[in-house]
Amino acid sequence: MSLAALPLWAMVAALCGTAIVVLLLYLLRRTPRITPVSNVAFWLEAMQRARPRVLSSTKVPLISLLLTLLVALVLAGEIGSPRFGQGVRGTTVVVVAAGASMNAVSGGRLRIDRARDEARTWIERASGTGEVAVIRAGIRPTVLSPLGEDPQPDAILEGLTTDDGPADIEAAVGLADAIIAHRSGPGQILVIGDRAAEGQTRAPMALVPIGAIADSLGITRLTARRDPLAVGEYSVHVEVASFTSREGRARLLVRDRDVTIFDQPFRLTAGERQTFVAEGFSSQEGEVTASLEDIEIAGSEDALQTDDVAYAVAPALERTRVLLIGDDSPMLAAVLSAHSGVELSRAAALSESTPGNHDVLIFDGVDAPADLRHPGVLAFGAAAAGLTLGDRVDAPRITATLSGHEALGGVRLSSVRVEGARALAVEPSDQVLARAGEVALMAARERGGRRALVFGFRLDETDLGERVAFPLLIHHALRWLAAYKTDTVLPDAPGSIVRVPADTPVLDPAGEAAEAHAGLLFDTEGAGIYHVGERAIAVSGAETAAAIPAPLLVPGSTSLSRLPPLTTLLAMFLLLVFVLEWWLLNRGTLG
Amino acid sequence: MTLLDRATRRLLDRLRLPVPPKATAGRQGGHRSPVLASGLEFADHRHYVPGDDFRRIDWKAFARLGQLTIRQFEEERDARVYVMVDLSSSMLMGEPPKVDVARRLAAAFSYLGMKQFDAVHVIPFSSDAAHPSSTLRHRGQFPSLENFLGAMEEGGETNFVQATHTFARRFATHGVVVVVTDLMAPEGWEDGFKLLGALGHQVHVVRVGCKGDDRPKLRGEVELVDSENGERLRLRVSRELLKAYAQVIREHVDACRKAALRVGGRFVEVDSSLATDRLVRAALGGAK
Incomplete structure (x- = not known):
């Protein structure tokens, strides 16, 4: 009643x-x-x-x-x-939580298995007295069984699996509330999971609590990024955390595909977090998997395996296409040739090549055409991108360097000797990277998405090319001119929407073909490494890993259990x- | 109306109403009296004094002792049996009603008296004792006794003191006074017994009790109505109250018992639920 x-x-x-x-x-x-x-x-x-x-x-x-x-x-x-299944007639919407926390083990069983049993019981009870709909509350709510159909619990719950991210209970309950609002007569929402939805609902809401507080060790962060100082190399940062009041220990294993690149045991005290950094791995594209092995918690056991694995991708090493035009300075040519990230082309004049096929144009002693509109231009002793050369200055002494500029990357030019140079005619919006008194010897210009770096001297007029830092200077200059945004690609959270170019095959972490809709891939609820064409995309729930809570009752909801109802008591x-x-x-x- | 069945009468025929000598009356009867005169039972010798009947001089003793002595005999006299029956409204309580038991007991005591050729008077009382029966002397008058007992009307408040005073004024001759009552009035009993004792009566109190009076089974909220004066009392009956009530009743009955014993009387308690034969046996018992 x-x-x-x-x-x-x-x-x-x-x-x-x-x-x-x-x-x-x-x-x-x-x-x-x-x-x-x-x-x-x-x-x-x-x-x-x-x-x-x-x-x-x-x-x-x-x-x-x-x-x-x-x-x-x-x-x-x-x-x-x-009070569900006790004589209420009307609409009942059963919301089954299917977030990552439902993979936790309580009393030897997974929470999701317990939720299936509870859902089966309540569906059978409620269907006897009214209409029943079933919603899966994963990262995104999914209707497993709409109203108006005779619910078959076994068929409905057969496909009930968990996502690797947190469940959006609020969205699922909102959907349930909307369903009930469109029906006449009484209705109620039954949430089967480890927490009720926050916020008010029009229909009364009750929680069937599943699970209990549990101990866990987990990976809370995993990133892989290219080393800006070491071309082709990447480093891995892993943060592990203890979600227990006991001491725990485990072994951190980091793999790039099938190759183990890091293996270290560690020990965590209650609530402690530790960060591990592994560096010096070379790979064209790193597909990194970090996992916790051999987990031991004093007097307990690791209740959740979902947070024991994390994924990341080290971005592919993209080559910078460079067109060298001009004097063919041997030092510059040698540096560009030796750079593993540079695909070098040479031309005596710009007209011999197509500028649009190159990321950076380097003019060595040859002025760039005044009407050139190229996104990356580097000039030594030549005018380019509107930066013109003025009067000649003999043996200028560099008095100031803007070493913090991204194009210099910390390289100081104060000790560089210059035999002769021509003063650059800069505008207030330009950045002077090196000057000799009032004379600008090196300037950077960025306008309309185009970047230019102009030196007022040729390389044969200075010992810059002989300096140890010259390759680094060229590396940073090319990176700035090619407008690299970042070398660190953070993993996507489970459920993120991934853009897929037309006619590009998509493979899920298991290697099965996934289907994109209108250029968008939605089915990313499972963690792992997806492949969109040649590109690898990491989907990892490490960022959302947290302690396994006891079932949480929020204001406005009531709790149901198989214990004798409170009315009986x-x-x-x-x-x-x-x-x-x-x-x-x-x-x-x-x- | 038959108050005593044949079995009870046969039982009564074998029993005897004990009458102490001091309670005998002036007529010749079947009870030993304190008077030494012309009876059949030899009692004693005494010196002859002028005026004695010389026919009672024991000549053999004169020949032997040389002194004139008189032989004395106990004179057997009859007794007066007064049966006071409580007819107040409280006697209507009980299952069966106490008044029915009182009628049967009164009939039994009267039967015993009549069997012994004593003068029996039945005196109903409540607030007074205004209408006693005529004198009954032999068993042939038992039907009229039954009619009298059957015609008695119950009702009114108990006033035993008033009843005894009325009784004392009307019946000067001492005898056995059997008081059949439930004693369910808080006052007056001790004074009444004292008065009866002072008048030379042998008091025999038969208290007719019932479960409703002694061990009431009341629960919860009740409004008690006094059967005699209609007074009402609302209360919640608890175990403590029941205990206290039982103690009050016990103390009251004990006080009445002591008052009766103090004047040399007898006191017995009978339960209204007893069968007639057991009732009679119990009523005739009692410690002195």
């Missing part, structure tokens, strides 16, 4: 009715029976003799009345809350009150 479908006024009326009934029962109990006796004088004397106890006969009925009234009102209120308590009252007033009879 439930009063959940009643409007507020009816509920208030029910409470008032309950109170009236309790009062009537009290008055009925207190209505005296007319009993003739031989002589009341003896009873009067007996009353004077009977010593009052702590709970005297006059107080007992009053206390009993108050207790009865209180319990009866709570009982009525409790009946008014959603209250009814038993009510009975106890009556028995206690009777016992206090009639402790035995006179023999």
Whole structure:
């Protein structure tokens, strides 16, 4: 029985009715029976003799009345809350949580397995008295069984699997609320999972709590990034955390595909976090998998395996296509040739090649055409991108260097000797990277998405090319001119939407073909490394790894369990009150 | 109306109402009296004094002792049996009603008296004792006794003091006073017994009790109505109250018992639920 479908006024009326009934029962109990006796004088004397106890006969009925009234009102209120499968007719939407935390093990069983059992029970109960819909609350809510269909619990729950990210219970409950709102008559939402949804819903919501608080060690962060100082190499940063109040230990294993690149045991105290850095791995494209092996927690066990694995991708080493035009300085040519990330082309004049096929154009002693519109231009002793050369300066001494500029990457030019140079005519928006007094010897310009770096001297007029830092200077200059955004590609969270170019095959982590819709891949709820054409994309739930909580009840929801309903307990308590009252007033009879 | 069945009468034929000598009356009867006169039972010798009947001089003793002595005999006299029956409204309580038991007991005591050729008077009382029966002397008058007992009307409040005063004014001759009552009035009993004792009566109190009076089974909220005066009392019956009530009743009955014993009387308690034969046996018992 439930009063959940009643409007507020009816509920208030029910409470008032309950109170009236309790009062009537009290008055009925207190209505005296007319009993003739031989002589009341003896009873009067007996009353004077009977010593009052702590709970005297006059107080007992009053206390009993108050207790009865209180319990009866709570009982009525409790009946008014959603009680599924106990006679309610109407629409029931069952929301089954399917987030990563539902993979936790409690009492030897996965939470999701317990949720399946509970869902089966409640679907069968609720379908007997009304319509039932089932929603899977994963990263995105999914309707497993819509209203209007005869729900087959086994068929519905067969495909119920968990995602590797947190469940969006609120979205699923919102969907359930919207479904119920479009139906006439009473309805209720039943959440089967480890927490209820926050926020208010129009329909009453109840939680069937699944699981209990558990211990876990997990990977909370994994990144792989290219080393800006070592071309072709990448480093891996792994953060592991203890989600337990006990000491734990495990072995951190990092693999690039099938090659183990890091293997280290570690120990974590309660709540501790540790970060591990592994460097110096060379690969055209790194597909990194970090996992925790041989996990041991003192007096417990690791309850969640989902957070024991994380994925990351070291971005592919992209080659910079460079066109060298001009004097063909041997040092510059040697540096460019030796750079593993440079694909070098040479031309005596710009007209001999197609500028659009190159990322960076280098003019060595040859002025760039005034109408050249190229996104990356490097010029030594030549005008380019509007930066013109002015008067000649003999043996200028570099007095200031803007080494913090991205094009220099920390390289200082103050000790570089220059035999002769021409002053650069810079504009206020330009950045002067090196100057000799008031004379600009090196300037960077960035306008309209085009970048230019112009030196006021040729390489044969300076010892810069002989310096140890020259290759680094060229490396940074090329990176800035090619406009590299970043070398670190963070893993996507499970459920992220991935853009897929047209006619590009997509493989999921298991190597199965995945289908993109309108150039978008939605099915990324499982963690792992996806392949979109030649590109690898890591999907990892490490960022959302957290402690495994006990089922959380939020305000506005009630809890359901297989334990005796609260109404039963209250009814038993009510009975106890009556028995206690009777016992206090009639402790035995006179023999 | 038959108050005593044949079996009870046969039982009564074998029993005897004990009448102490001091309670005998003036007529010749079947009870030993304290008077030494012309009876059949030899009692003693005494010196002759002028005026004695010389026919009672023991000549053999004169020949032997040389003194005139008189032979004395106990004179057997009859007794007066007064049966006071409580007819107040409280006697209507009980299952069966106490008044029915009282009628049977009154009939039994009267039967015993009539069997012994004593003068029996049945005196119903409640607030007074205004309408006693005529004197009954032999068993042939038992039907009229039954009619009298059957015609008695119950009702009114108990006032034993008033009843005994009325009784004392009307019946000067001492005898055996059997009081059949439930004692369910808090006062007056001790004074009444004292008065009866002072008048030379042998008091025999038969208290007719019932479960409703002694061990009431009341529960919860009750409104008690006094059967005699209609007074009402509302109360919640608890075990403590029941205990206290039982103690009050016990103390009251004990006080009445002591008052009866103090004047040399007897006191017995019978339960209204007893069968007639056991009832009679119990009523005739009692410690002195």
